[in-house]
Amino acid sequence: MDVEIIAFDxxxxxxxxRTSITAELSRIGQRAGLNADWAAVADAWRSRYGPTxxxxxxxxxxxxxxxxxxxxxLDEVVxxxxxxALTEADRDELVLAWYRLRPWPDTVPGLTxxxxxxxxxxxxxxxxxxxxxxxxxxxMPFDCILSAELAQSYKPDPRxxxxxxxxxxxxxxxxxxxxxxxxxxxxxxRAGLRTGFVPRPLEWGAEKGAxxxxxxTDIVADDLVALAALL
Amino acid sequence: MDVEIIAFDxxxxxxxxRTSITAELSRIGQRAGLNADWAAVADAWRSRYGPTxxxxxxxxxxxxxxxxxxxxxLDEVVxxxxxxALTEADRDELVLAWYRLRPWPDTVPGLTxxxxxxxxxxxxxxxxxxxxxxxxxxxMPFDCILSAELAQSYKPDPRxxxxxxxxxxxxxxxxxxxxxxxxxxxxxxRAGLRTGFVPRPLEWGAEKGAxxxxxxTDIVADDLVALAALL
Numbered sequence: 001m002d003v004e005i006i007a008f009d010x011x012x013x014x015x016x017x018r019t020s021i022t023a024e025l026s027r028i029g030q031r032a033g034l035n036a037d038w039a040a041v042a043d044a045w046r047s048r049y050g051p052t053x054x055x056x057x058x059x060x061x062x063x064x065x066x067x068x069x070x071x072x073x074l075d076e077v078v079x080x081x082x083x084x085a086l087t088e089a090d091r092d093e094l095v096l097a098w099y100r101l102r103p104w105p106d107t108v109p110g111l112t113x114x115x116x117x118x119x120x121x122x123x124x125x126x127x128x129x130x131x132x133x134x135x136x137x138x139x140m141p142f143d144c145i146l147s148a149e150l151a152q153s154y155k156p157d158p159r160x161x162x163x164x165x166x167x168x169x170x171x172x173x174x175x176x177x178x179x180x181x182x183x184x185x186x187x188x189x190r191a192g193l194r195t196g197f198v199p200r201p202l203e204w205g206a207e208k209g210a211x212x213x214x215x216x217t218d219i220v221a222d223d224l225v226a227l228a229a230l231l
Numbered sequence: 232m233d234v235e236i237i238a239f240d241x242x243x244x245x246x247x248x249r250t251s252i253t254a255e256l257s258r259i260g261q262r263a264g265l266n267a268d269w270a271a272v273a274d275a276w277r278s279r280y281g282p283t284x285x286x287x288x289x290x291x292x293x294x295x296x297x298x299x300x301x302x303x304x305l306d307e308v309v310x311x312x313x314x315x316a317l318t319e320a321d322r323d324e325l326v327l328a329w330y331r332l333r334p335w336p337d338t339v340p341g342l343t344x345x346x347x348x349x350x351x352x353x354x355x356x357x358x359x360x361x362x363x364x365x366x367x368x369x370x371m372p373f374d375c376i377l378s379a380e381l382a383q384s385y386k387p388d389p390r391x392x393x394x395x396x397x398x399x400x401x402x403x404x405x406x407x408x409x410x411x412x413x414x415x416x417x418x419x420x421r422a423g424l425r426t427g428f429v430p431r432p433l434e435w436g437a438e439k440g441a442x443x444x445x446x447x448t449d450i451v452a453d454d455l456v457a458l459a460a461l462l
Contacts, residue, residue, distance in 0.1 A: 067400070119363060128398040132350060132375040144363040144376035149398075167359040167380075169298070 001176065001218060001231065003194055005164050006114055007123035007146070009155075009179035010131065012203045014111075014122070014224075015101035015138060018042055024097035032085045039205065041081055048073040053125060053154040063152045065127040070095045098126070099133040104200070108139050110224020114231065119143045121164060123177065125154045156187025165193075178227065182214045194218045196227060232407065232449060232462065234425055236395050237345055238354035238377070240386075240410035241362065243434045245342075245353070245455075246332035246369060249273055255328035263316045270436065272312055279304040284356060284385040294383045296358040301326045329357070330364040335431070339370050341455020345462065350374045352395060354408065356385045387418025396424075409458065413445045425449045427458060 011017045018039065026038040052069055055061040074091055078084060086094075111120055120142050122131050127149045135142050146167070151159040165172045172192035179185050180200040189195050196219040199210035213220045221227035242248045249270070257269040283300055286292040305322055309315060317325075342351055351373050353362050358380045366373050377398070382390040396403045403423035410416050411431040420426050427450040430441035444451045452458035 119367065121363075128375060129400055132352075132399070136350065136374055142375075143367055144359060145374075150381070168363070169360055 001194060003118065003174055003176040003231075004170055005119045005121065005168060005175045006196075007121055007161075007164050007175055007177050007188075007193070008111075009177070009181060009184050010122045010124035010126060010134070011098075011101070012200055013178065013180045013198065014107045014140060015103050015134065016202070017046065017098070017101050018202075018204060020101040021045065021094075021097055024094060028090050028093055029083065029086065032083075032087070032090055034083055034085050036081055036083065041077060041083070043204065044080060045070075045073055045077045048076060056154055057157050065130075065149055066125055067095055067098075067127060067130060070098060099130055100137045101134060103138040103140060104223070106223035106225045108141070110226075110228055111141050113225065113228035115141055115143070117231070118176075119168070121146045123155075123160065123164065124148065155184055156190075158187065158191040161188045161191035161193055176218070178224075180210065182211050185214050185217055189214070189216060196221065198223055198227060232425060234349065234405055234407040234462075235401055236350045236352065236399060236406045237427075238352055238392075238395050238406055238408050238419075238424070239342075240408070240412060240415050241353045241355035241357060241365070242329075242332070243431055244409065244411045244429065245338045245371060246334050246365065247433070248277065248329070248332050249433075249435060251332040252276065252325075252328055255325060259321050259324055260314065260317065263314075263318070263321055265314055265316050267312055267314065272308060272314070274435065275311060276301075276304055276308045279307060287385055288388050296361075296380055297356055298326055298329075298358060298361060301329060330361055331368045332365060334369040334371060335454070337454035337456045339372070341457075341459055342372050344456065344459035346372055346374070348462075349407075350399070352377045354386075354391065354395065355379065386415055387421075389418070389422040392419045392422035392424055407449070409455075411441065413442050416445050416448060420445070420447060427452065429454055429458060 008014055021042040022039045025041050056063055078086055121144050123146050124131055125148045128145055128147045131145045131147055146163050148154045148160045150163055153159055164175045176194040176196050177188035178196040180198055185195040195217050197213035197217045198221055201210040221230050239245055252273040253270045256272050287294055309317055352375050354377050355362055356379045359376055359378045362376050362378055377394050379385045379391045381394055384390055395406045407425040407427050408419035409427040411429055416426040426448050428444035428448045429452055432441040452461050
């Protein structure tokens, strides 16, 4: 596959948001004297993501960077779970927890290997500042940081998928989008990119498992180290 | 100085454009059967940069990425020096020579040291694609790539200097702009950034020397390794 640029989904595909966010909710919640099923709180926070971003894409909600939407969604989850003992400062700290998510064990070695021959960049709904700080914290070696923020929209808006080919002056099929979410790969495919699927069966905990790859996926690999070997 | 982000000018400050471009002009020119004072051709090409970008900032010329302006300025220099034997392919190759400029000897060790405690990014008139490929080629370790392209303008437009504080949600004085060009630092200072000067006396060859730092520069260092020691 003759690709020059590999673009990565981040939350779920490169980093284990659920374990990291559950741990931070638990730590900060207990500090505030609260008890809860913190994994369920993390899942509820993340579950609001899809519908909230879809409202922005449909123009029903004004574009705001993901940090601002994370704060709004957290307030909703606080109300849902009765966690009002979390102060404004606690909530701000939790929004920043998305800057320090743990990478999957294959992420850093896989990216390091893939970077030898390809330009690597995140293509995420997280903002430029969030993604840059997360890449530093997790040690993820990117060549540049691209974000849906640069299109003032969110994936799967095709304008987001066309950011790499635009900035690098290459045809969209010279860009490989790698993700663990079928909807992300379908959006990339519609925009003319090549697509690569890696399953992340632990993204939503041990019971959920991974969805299947879309049938027209160009390349499927067990993880990023395996993807590097295939390319 | 309490800064979180260090933004770098690139052409001249981090990389020795003149030696690299002179060598490429000489190689490709001789291949086309031409003889010329290739350093003078390189200087002429680069000298058109300031006035051409100023015309964009004044709105007299439509915004185009730097690659396109490099091509236009090269055509002008070809006419000026009688180098019409350079084909379209030769000229395209010369525009891409800006992707592979040689870093100054202190650049990579200095950036590596500075990156331990700060977020590093280029803030250059080069485009995202150019800067990313140049960073890979020269081994410059940035955390993210910012470019005047993101403001659809050129330095010293204040909108360019305010890109890092905007994307990273920090006050402008938490950003240190490092450059060897007084005008660049004066523009950054007007926009509220901190400023750091490093002299590059060889930028225009051995005879020209470096200009003095602006009087209100926050920090002056002999090179980037010295800057890392001062910070």
